Amino acid sequence: MTNTSTLARGGGRASTPGPRRANRPARAGGLPAWSIPYVLLIPGLLVIGALLLWPLIQMVIISFQKVGLVQISGKKPATWVGLENFTKVFENDIFWSSLRNTVVFAVIAVPLTLILGTAVGILLHRLGKKMSLFVIIGIMFAWAVPPVAQGVIWRWLFDAERGIINWALNLLPDWLSNALFGRADWTGQPWLNDAWSIYMVLIICVVWAGFPFIAVSVLAGLKGIPAELYEAAKVDGSGPWRTFRKITFPLLKPVFAVLTVLSIIWDFKVFAQLYVLAGTTNREAYNLSMYAVTEAFKAPPKMGSGAAIAVVLTVILLIVTAAYIRQMFKQEEL
Template structure:
């Protein structure tokens, strides 16, 4: 008579149905089992290489060439100029002004987007299911608006003559907020002509369109935190702010890390909204790096090599920021 323990071990050591199917698929394809996941990734990698890697390589090559209208038409080959494009860019005062605008805008926009998105996410978590769903749908409408449409909406709102912003500011008592010097009211205030008011409008536009994604991501993270932790905090007499600092923030740190990186990348590359608000590359003092690259590349005389060099510099800056930030996150996790 067979030993029951031996029979049980024999049953436990038998391969699972899923593993047997994988083994049959591997034998049918003639490939080892470990290679099947990598083979399945090949089509996606080919698409990514075609859509992202190849253009990036071409952009890097173009950054070391002189490419103008003659080269675009094909009447003259591109001339290899080495680092001349980068020398021209880095020695131009407009580049440093655009870099300053880019960094300052990204810092303010990322901070406000994370703060507003987190506050809305916490609010959604405390609302009832139906009301939370209603607010989420309303917020996602703003996030779903295309960037060009975002610029059109906020350009109309900040219009000097018929914009709602100036109309609303006129309702504020003058002792609380007075109009600019030399004006009796806010009507006619050209928000989009000067650099600082232009970037105030851009920050409002980007935060309005970006906070819903942050809010929904934070809400998803809050759903994964056990309710028992908050119950214990309430029993101990912990307030709302202390509970957020001691429980919510540490547990959502991985979520905030990803959201911060994504927000930095998105806000450093803002172009469409600024282009619409500025009505094209007209105000050089208001350029960011993306607008500066487009202006150099496509405004007559076309200098695609210089525009490519600016894009490469912007990419390197984003890579440095991302690597430094990720390393800090890894060090904190190890500690």
């Protein structure tokens, strides 16, 4: 007998379902699914544009204009002068000494901050949980101190008359002080009068305030490395330096790349600490940030020249950052 349940009405076979239609992208509020992430980024992009891009564009525009006291007061509009501001800046010896101070300071401060922060981060990783938390809280106080307060603290420590540094150096035995420094009496030593000693104090100040962030970042990276790798290295007889070079550094290379770029940017733009330590009278101690602010706001104000110096500093930072990131990508490919 023919099973009628298998036959369609009218004597034909039962119809089989046709091919299913491809799933259409889900919609939210009438928008395709692929566009939702970009729509959600719009508020953040607007904030970035308002707080970063728009001032940057205005700075570039002002660098090609003559903006002085008359223009600021609104009596006359800004005059377009082309590359005149950049030409005057490049012809000024103060610019080149400021550029030298900026680069030399960053070349010394960035490695010192990274080395000290990495060493402290590894130490924190080896400490117990309670002790590690206690040390982290202690060092983060230094990082949380505002830049102006950092300058005030170290200016007081190195004060010629009432500074603790001179007092501590005078406590050293005369033979030891003469052997180390070539002098025994440190009373009234003016640390903040000479450009060389000013930058020595500035390096100490910036490294002291910057290494806690590096240490905590390295510690966070170390928490993600499997402990089995270090146990295997210990079994193989690997020493601390070899373990760091073969395991820690390769696995934390992305972390070190970000920290290096941030340190370069921060140290190139140091202003508040140097302003507190040296003021604006010692032009030999200027860096590019100090020189830009002085040109823009010190009487008579020259906003165009200050903006031109700021543009040069921004371009240098972009070049250095791009070159470093490119080098990191090349190493990753190898």
